[in-house]
Amino acid sequence: MGQNLARNVASKGFPIAVHNRTSAKTEEFVATYGHEGDIVGGATMADFVGALERPRAVMIMVKAGAPVDAVIEELIAHLDDGDVIIDGGNSLFTDTERRVRSLAARGLRFLGTGVSGGEEGALHGPSMMPGGSHDAYAVVAEVFTKIAAQVDGEPCCTYIGDGGAGHYTKMVHNGIEYADMQLIAEAYDLLRHGLGLGNDELHEVFSTWNAGELSSFLIEITARIFAVRDDQPPVAGVAGAPGHLIDQVLDQAAQKGTGRQTAQEALELGIPVTAITEAVFARALSALRDQRLAASTVLPGPVPGDARVGDDRQGFVDAVRDALYASKVVAYAQGFDQLRAAGAEHGWALDLGTTAAIWRGGCIIRAQFLNRIRDAYTEHPDLANLLLAPYFTELLARTQDNWRRVVSEAVRLGIPAPAFSSSLAYYDGYRRAQLPANLIQAQRDLFGAHTYERVDRPGTFHSAWE
Numbered sequence: 001m002g003q004n005l006a007r008n009v010a011s012k013g014f015p016i017a018v019h020n021r022t023s024a025k026t027e028e029f030v031a032t033y034g035h036e037g038d039i040v041g042g043a044t045m046a047d048f049v050g051a052l053e054r055p056r057a058v059m060i061m062v063k064a065g066a067p068v069d070a071v072i073e074e075l076i077a078h079l080d081d082g083d084v085i086i087d088g089g090n091s092l093f094t095d096t097e098r099r100v101r102s103l104a105a106r107g108l109r110f111l112g113t114g115v116s117g118g119e120e121g122a123l124h125g126p127s128m129m130p131g132g133s134h135d136a137y138a139v140v141a142e143v144f145t146k147i148a149a150q151v152d153g154e155p156c157c158t159y160i161g162d163g164g165a166g167h168y169t170k171m172v173h174n175g176i177e178y179a180d181m182q183l184i185a186e187a188y189d190l191l192r193h194g195l196g197l198g199n200d201e202l203h204e205v206f207s208t209w210n211a212g213e214l215s216s217f218l219i220e221i222t223a224r225i226f227a228v229r230d231d232q233p234p235v236a237g238v239a240g241a242p243g244h245l246i247d248q249v250l251d252q253a254a255q256k257g258t259g260r261q262t263a264q265e266a267l268e269l270g271i272p273v274t275a276i277t278e279a280v281f282a283r284a285l286s287a288l289r290d291q292r293l294a295a296s297t298v299l300p301g302p303v304p305g306d307a308r309v310g311d312d313r314q315g316f317v318d319a320v321r322d323a324l325y326a327s328k329v330v331a332y333a334q335g336f337d338q339l340r341a342a343g344a345e346h347g348w349a350l351d352l353g354t355t356a357a358i359w360r361g362g363c364i365i366r367a368q369f370l371n372r373i374r375d376a377y378t379e380h381p382d383l384a385n386l387l388l389a390p391y392f393t394e395l396l397a398r399t400q401d402n403w404r405r406v407v408s409e410a411v412r413l414g415i416p417a418p419a420f421s422s423s424l425a426y427y428d429g430y431r432r433a434q435l436p437a438n439l440i441q442a443q444r445d446l447f448g449a450h451t452y453e454r455v456d457r458p459g460t461f462h463s464a465w466e
């Protein structure tokens with residue numbers, strides 16, 4: 001990703017110096033891509049820093065955690081007051097806050113910058129979420145806004161806020177990404193095992209969806225995945241006909257941590273991001289493959305694939321599409337709610353409309369409906385919840401019968417749909433004037449004298465329940 005970002009910078013006409021701790025890699029990069037622009041290789045850190053104009057801006061692209069601190073320590077011996085260090089990895093926002101403070105004490109400026117879009121995005125235009133020193137952003141703003149993806153003539157990059165605001169926003173972006181991917185996986189499971197669609201049909205369904213309201217990078221790549229044939233020869237003694245590559249991919253999802261961090265931070269804030277959290281747990285459950293294989297022969301229940309939904313096949317495909325869209329809206333509403341709460345907690349003036357705008361291009365969750373989210377928060381910056389914006393309220397009214405039908409069918413068929421069902425439960429809970437929390441308060445007061453409030457008079461009460 002670092003290499004592609006460097007090539008992107010060079011291709012926009014900016015001079016750039018590059019350095020890798022393995023000098024052979026630096027040489028190879030310059031030999032291969034040096035003709036693409038004004039690119040200089042630095043064999044040592046001193047050579048590299050010496051090639052930069054002042055105030056220097058150095059972007060670090062290494063694994064989050066200790067490697068970032070190690071590179072910073074090595075780097076600062078060569079830097080001068082006012083130089084800028086940019087961390088473009090997925091650092092935890094609290095680490096970014098610490099680095100902003102400790103580097104400021106040493107006269108250096110720091111930008112924790114979320115960069116989304118993977119390898120391709122880095123090369124052709126990512127979505128960028130810089131946070132930290134505001135005057136440091138002024139040093140790199142021209143480069144960042146030129147290398148970022150452009151949508152309707154606007155760069156997918158803006159200064160997010162001070163401290164760890166940029167990395168926090170990228171973390172929530174990734175949390176939403178987890179939810180979005182899990183929802184698409186549940187739609188796939190329902191269509192495959194509830195309806196019996198094959199990969200070619202799945203390719204058609206997702207391609208059709210990508211041409212409509214659900215149009216997004218994740219739906220587009222999902223459609224493409226179902227079209228890919230396996231190019232490996234069959235393994236002797238292992239069952240399975242040659243066919244589609246997706247059927248040979250082991251069903252254990254890995255994770256690098258940003259989804260888990262989003263859920264952890266949401267718990268700290270007390271913000272229910274149920275779709276993101278269910279997506280993290282679904283990956284954790286998928287990783288318990290040995291246990292699942294053993295349990296599959298012991299625990300009773302409907303076997304996905306044995307029973308099917310009824311004869312109205314197109315009706316069910318449309319219902320899954322509606323359930324996916326409604327659940328996605330909930331997942332994004334929850335993520336934006338977390339950003340709103342985090343902004344208040346940490347004193348960041350987060351602009352949710354602009355955040356939605358810079359996610360419209362370059363990044364993994366880029367989607368057509370982010371235009372609607374941008375509009376909702378631009379028109380009503382204090383919107384309590386995205387679900388209350390008229391476009392989304394109407395969408396949920398229109399899709400919810402199908403949403404309920406799909407969740408019911410999933411339960412009946414024994415197909416786990418945790419993100420679909422938890423999103424629907426959140427929706428039903430959020431629109432409920434009266435929840436059963438009165439009983440929880442009564443229980444707490446009975447066993448722990450934790451007190452409760454009453455609906456008919458002000459004050460705090462404790463009762464002798466027994």
Ligand code: 3PG
Nearest residue numbers: 090174254255256257258
């Ligand atoms: C990334 O940062 O590479 C992805 O957006 C998320 O990675 P993960 O799914 O491995 O956690």
